Amino acid sequence: MTSKTIKVDYLARVEGEGGLYIKVKDEKVTEVKLKIFEPPRFFEAFLRGRNFTEVPDITARICGICPVAYQMSAVHAMENALGVRVDGQLRELRRLLYCGEWIESHTLHVYMLHAPDFLGYQSSIHMAKDFPDIVKQGLELKKAGNEIVRVVGGREIHPINVRVGGFYKIPSKKDLLVLAEKLKRARDLALETVKWVAKFNFPDFTQDYLFVSLAHENEYPFNEGRIVSSNGLNIDIKEYEDYFVEEHVKHSNALHSQMKTGENYFVGPLARYSLNFDKLSPLTKETALDIGLSKTCKNPFQSIIIRSLEILYALDEALRIINSYETPEQPAIKLEIKSSKGYGATEAPRGMIYHHYKIDDDGLVLEAKIVPPTSQNQKTIERDLWNFVPDRLDLPLDELTWQCEQAIRNYDPCISCATHYLKLTLDKE
Amino acid sequence: MARKPKLAVWKFSSCDGCQLSLLDCEDELLALAGNIEIANFLEASREVIKGPYDLSLVEGSITTPHDLKRIQEVRKISKFLVTIGACATAGGIQALRNFQSVSDFISIVYATPEYISTLEQSTAISSHVKVDFELHGCPINKEQLVEVISAFLFHRKPNIPAHSVCMECKLAGNVCILVSNGVACLGPVTHAGCGALCPSYNRGCFGCYGAKENTNTSSLSNKLYQLGVKNQDIQKLFRSYNAYTPAFLKESKAHD
Ligand code: SF4
Ligand code: SF4
Numbered sequence: 168m169t170s171k172t173i174k175v176d177y178l179a180r181v182e183g184e185g186g187l188y189i190k191v192k193d194e195k196v197t198e199v200k201l202k203i204f205e206p207p208r209f210f211e212a213f214l215r216g217r218n219f220t221e222v223p224d225i226t227a228r229i230c231g232i233c234p235v236a237y238q239m240s241a242v243h244a245m246e247n248a249l250g251v252r253v254d255g256q257l258r259e260l261r262r263l264l265y266c267g268e269w270i271e272s273h274t275l276h277v278y279m280l281h282a283p284d285f286l287g288y289q290s291s292i293h294m295a296k297d298f299p300d301i302v303k304q305g306l307e308l309k310k311a312g313n314e315i316v317r318v319v320g321g322r323e324i325h326p327i328n329v330r331v332g333g334f335y336k337i338p339s340k341k342d343l344l345v346l347a348e349k350l351k352r353a354r355d356l357a358l359e360t361v362k363w364v365a366k367f368n369f370p371d372f373t374q375d376y377l378f379v380s381l382a383h384e385n386e387y388p389f390n391e392g393r394i395v396s397s398n399g400l401n402i403d404i405k406e407y408e409d410y411f412v413e414e415h416v417k418h419s420n421a422l423h424s425q426m427k428t429g430e431n432y433f434v435g436p437l438a439r440y441s442l443n444f445d446k447l448s449p450l451t452k453e454t455a456l457d458i459g460l461s462k463t464c465k466n467p468f469q470s471i472i473i474r475s476l477e478i479l480y481a482l483d484e485a486l487r488i489i490n491s492y493e494t495p496e497q498p499a500i501k502l503e504i505k506s507s508k509g510y511g512a513t514e515a516p517r518g519m520i521y522h523h524y525k526i527d528d529d530g531l532v533l534e535a536k537i538v539p540p541t542s543q544n545q546k547t548i549e550r551d552l553w554n555f556v557p558d559r560l561d562l563p564l565d566e567l568t569w570q571c572e573q574a575i576r577n578y579d580p581c582i583s584c585a586t587h588y589l590k591l592t593l594d595k596e
Numbered sequence: 597m598a599r600k601p602k603l604a605v606w607k608f609s610s611c612d613g614c615q616l617s618l619l620d621c622e623d624e625l626l627a628l629a630g631n632i633e634i635a636n637f638l639e640a641s642r643e644v645i646k647g648p649y650d651l652s653l654v655e656g657s658i659t660t661p662h663d664l665k666r667i668q669e670v671r672k673i674s675k676f677l678v679t680i681g682a683c684a685t686a687g688g689i690q691a692l693r694n695f696q697s698v699s700d701f702i703s704i705v706y707a708t709p710e711y712i713s714t715l716e717q718s719t720a721i722s723s724h725v726k727v728d729f730e731l732h733g734c735p736i737n738k739e740q741l742v743e744v745i746s747a748f749l750f751h752r753k754p755n756i757p758a759h760s761v762c763m764e765c766k767l768a769g770n771v772c773i774l775v776s777n778g779v780a781c782l783g784p785v786t787h788a789g790c791g792a793l794c795p796s797y798n799r800g801c802f803g804c805y806g807a808k809e810n811t812n813t814s815s816l817s818n819k820l821y822q823l824g825v826k827n828q829d830i831q832k833l834f835r836s837y838n839a840y841t842p843a844f845l846k847e848s849k850a851h852d
Binding site: 177206207208209212213217218221224225228229230231232234275279280283289290291292293295299302303306307309310313321322323324325327328335336498569572 | 610611614615616617623625626629637638640641642643659688693696714734735793794796797799802804829832837
């Protein structure tokens with residue numbers, strides 16, 4: 168009587184294929200498995216022997232939702248290996264490109280994947296029947312992010328303009344000024360978005376997370392910084408593997424990450440926000456405090472608010488970059504190939520992503536290691552479900568199942584990334 | 597009122613980029629949803645309306661024993677089946693495993709190889725079932741996607757040009773980067789669809805739309821060779837996102 172199974176064979180509104188299996192016996196959760204059955208694609212293996220110049224484009228194909236995150240992490244790791252730094256306006260253009268991906272990816276999640284859960288719709292298309300203007304607003308905002316990626320990167324999915332050392336072609340000031348007009352309107356929509364999502368009902372579910380993100384001395388982190396945590400870790404990117412490990416578990420085609428000390432940790436918007444609040448733009452900080460948030464946020468359901476704030480921030484930042492933009496003289500800096508190792512970590516919309524490569528004298532890849540955000544969060548997602556389900560066992564099974572799905576979608580899990588997959592099962596015996 | 601046609605979107609081994617193209621149709625999405633029933637599209641909706649479906653869009657390649665069975669099911673319940681993207685049409689970047697032993701690959705990525713269930717090869721959908729139309733690209737072009745959906749649902753032939761990127765480049769009025777700058781470019785042998793994007797960004801085409809039909813890859817290779825491109829780099833050019841498309845496969849093997 169008191170036992171049940173929560174089972175979702177194919178999780179919806181996540182990127183990739185996965186499922187959930189939760190088993191409850193005598194009012195106690197006895198098993199939680201976030202199953203990732205997205206077929207493995209073996210990127211780290213077939214990257215071996217490829218030219219270092221091909222790596223940003225190849226790794227982009229790990230994920231169609233956040234290709235820029237892969238491209239940026241790859242170029243930074245390769246530049247680290249070759250001992251060069253891309254600075255000035257080229258660095259700013261990379262930041263602008265990343266703003267575009269954050270806006271596009273976060274808006275997709277806020278409006279199309281997550282908001283329907285809060286309002287009780289199967290999808291945003293169902294939601295559009297009752298709230299056409301809201302959904303149109305979301306589509307317009309998403310389009311603004313896509314426009315940035317298109318102007319700077321050439322196209323929205325798998326941009327073609329990024330290379331190790333810089334870009335192939337640089338946008339003119341005029342191209343960017345045309346873009347800026349659209350971004351100003353999008354910033355107003357982002358502000359509306361924050362106010363809209365702040366009014367949702369949030370389950371009372373505050374957790375004591377170990378947050379991990381990049382931190383930079385004067386900016387909200389995108390491409391560079393040190394790896395920091397809420398319990399005082401502060402390390403160089405190249406030390407990542409000294410502190411974090413990946414483990415291969417049977418129910419998942421994605422590797423699970425944890426701290427070497429055995430703790431699970433949290434990467435993504437909540438971590439970034441809580442560890443870097445002071446670096447947000449004045450408008451973003453003011454808006455956050457106005458809607459009653461504090462400088463840290465430990466309720467994963469409120470990640471929809473934090474994503475909306477990060478959209479607002481990314482628009483502010485994009486406009487700042489465009490305003491002070493001066494066309495750089497060269498689209499890319501010169502590179503000299505040498506055998507070495509390089510490390511890169513950047514902040515993908517879903518959280519920190521780490522790349523490490525070893526290349527030979529000809530610039531061919533000898534070794535590659537890629538740790539995407541979803542594999543780092545998998546353990547924490549499972550931990551959330553262990554804590555979330557016991558207080559809600561009186562709910563009808565379909566409602567409880569939906570709430571568990573929502574708890575997973577809090578992380579905007581990208582399963583394609585994690586295998587370089589998600590499916591839900593609740594077993595009440 | 598007549599019944600709205602039912603659309604389903606299926607995912608196999610892929611990056612989700614091609615199906616995301618549908619959600620990226622910000623201007624057309626709601627109008628499209630008004631004319632068709634989005635009956636099965638897990639990335640966007642929890643609701644799954646049972647088949648049969650009037651049109652199935654298939655993303656991704658076949659790489660597991662389970663998917664081998666699933667694609668047969670999808671074919672049975674679909675009136676028309678259209679593959680979207682290089683993964684579904686040619687096996688995708690993950691078909692690079694086809695050139696090596698997959699067990700070596702598993703042990704490079706996973707500590708416990710016995711947990712992984714996978715096939716030796718990553719193969720195109722057409723290797724397993726009848727495909728009614730193939731849309732090229734890694735990723736596909738979203739305008740072409742909208743065109744294909746409307747064409748199939750309203751029973752006309754899709755208007756998708758089958759010439760080369762090289763032709764698109766000339767139509768765009770670009771100066772040829774291969775001839776003028778000596779940049780290695782697969783434009784002459786690559787299927788049109790992107791609007792000659794890379795050459796417009798001063799970059800050689802790397803063939804992400806796959807091979808155009810009846811193409812002469814060896815004469816392009818000779819030209820690249822004369823430009824000083826190394827044999828192994830020519831091989832890599834043909835061996836990427838569409839490595840298992842027959843014309844590119846043959847050409848890359850010629851450089852072994
Ligand atoms: S063809 Fe390219 S963009 Fe499309 S799903 Fe495959 S990897 Fe992604
Ligand atoms: S030019 Fe070639 S590589 Fe570039 S987008 Fe077009 S088909 Fe793809």
